[in-house]
Amino acid sequence: MGKGEAIELEAGGRTVRLSNPGKIYFPGPGYTKLDVARYYLAVADGITRALRDRPTTLERYPDGVEGESFFQKRAPKNLPDWIPTARIAFPSGRHADEICPTEPAAVLWAAQLGCLTFHPWPVRREATDHPDELRIDLDPQPGTDFDDAVPVAHELRALLGELGITGYPKTSGGRGIHVFVPIEPRWTFTEVRRCAIAIGRELERRMAGRVTTAWWKEERGERIFVDYNQTARDRTIASAYSVRPKPHAPVSAPLRWNELDDVHPADFDLRTMPARYAELGDLHAEMDDHAFGLEPLLELAARDEHDHALGDLPYPPDYPKMPGEPKRVQPSRAKDK
DSSP states (O other): OOTTOOEEEEETTEEEEESSTTOEEETTTTEEHHHHHHHHHHTHHHHHHHHTTOOEEEEEOTTOTTSOOEEEOSOOTTOOTTSOEEEEEOTTSOEEEEEOOOSHHHHHHHHHTTEEEEEEOSSOTTOTTSOSEEEEEEEEOTTOOHHHHHHHHHHHHHHHHHTTOOOEEEEOSSSOEEEEEEBOTTSOHHHHHHHHHHHHHHHHHHTTTTEEOOSSHHHHOSSEEEOGGGGSTTOOOOOTTOBOSSTTOBBOOBOOGGGGGGOOGGGOBTTTHHHHHHHHOOTTGGGGGOOBOSHHHHHHHHHHHHHHOOOOOOOOTTSOOOTTOOOOOOHHHHHHO
């Protein structure tokens, strides 16, 4: 097949046109644009569940992983009328209308544009100011790896279990582990972030020297960073089943908790994931059946504040100064003044 011959693919009763299907997207293994589209068809129900009704930023690589890339937040002008959008507000006060996939054809349509990774907000389009997922990002720092994040994930599971909460783990597609918790959409981004900070601090106490919530890289050391700012407004995490833009085409793979000790992120890629999905289905399918309250985590945060005088932590540098936020200055620079 010549790379310029457009083809049509069927997804959920819709036909999606794929131009240049033979274009190489991953030069190492030789995966093409069509391979990416077929992968998303193979995991269609899972990726659609992960994105359904969520404002979604598209990470696009129209010339493959070695070409230019960009994040598309605003819905493209040529958006089909069957793909809904939602207006979301950025910390700056500006707005954008983002696509909200509701069916597999929307995923294929984005793949046609060169989208490899989908970055959904933790909200649904009917309530864009109230997250319905608490997302915990266990991020290995230099000198640590996935294997160091695994025991932290197990301790996180134990902590959540003590509070009557269930989390759902997945590989990040890199070295990290993501744990998603479905929550009732009753709290603000600020409150959800406060819960992520409380989780990080409790993990620091339980695994001293192995876990950190230090925002400044110079203070983190060779530890697993609980990236609490991934819960701040306009911060997103790659969805389950998203292809990641690395040479071997890894994917963010939902896991069973009892697999964590025996797997490695490299096990899950564009080639291996379809067979795993065909055998196991969507391991996160039941997330939609649960919605946990954040009261136990907010109580944990309140105890940190009352008993240990632990308040807020710094926001990302592009954020406006937030109420109650400590000084946003690098410790080594602060010492120089």
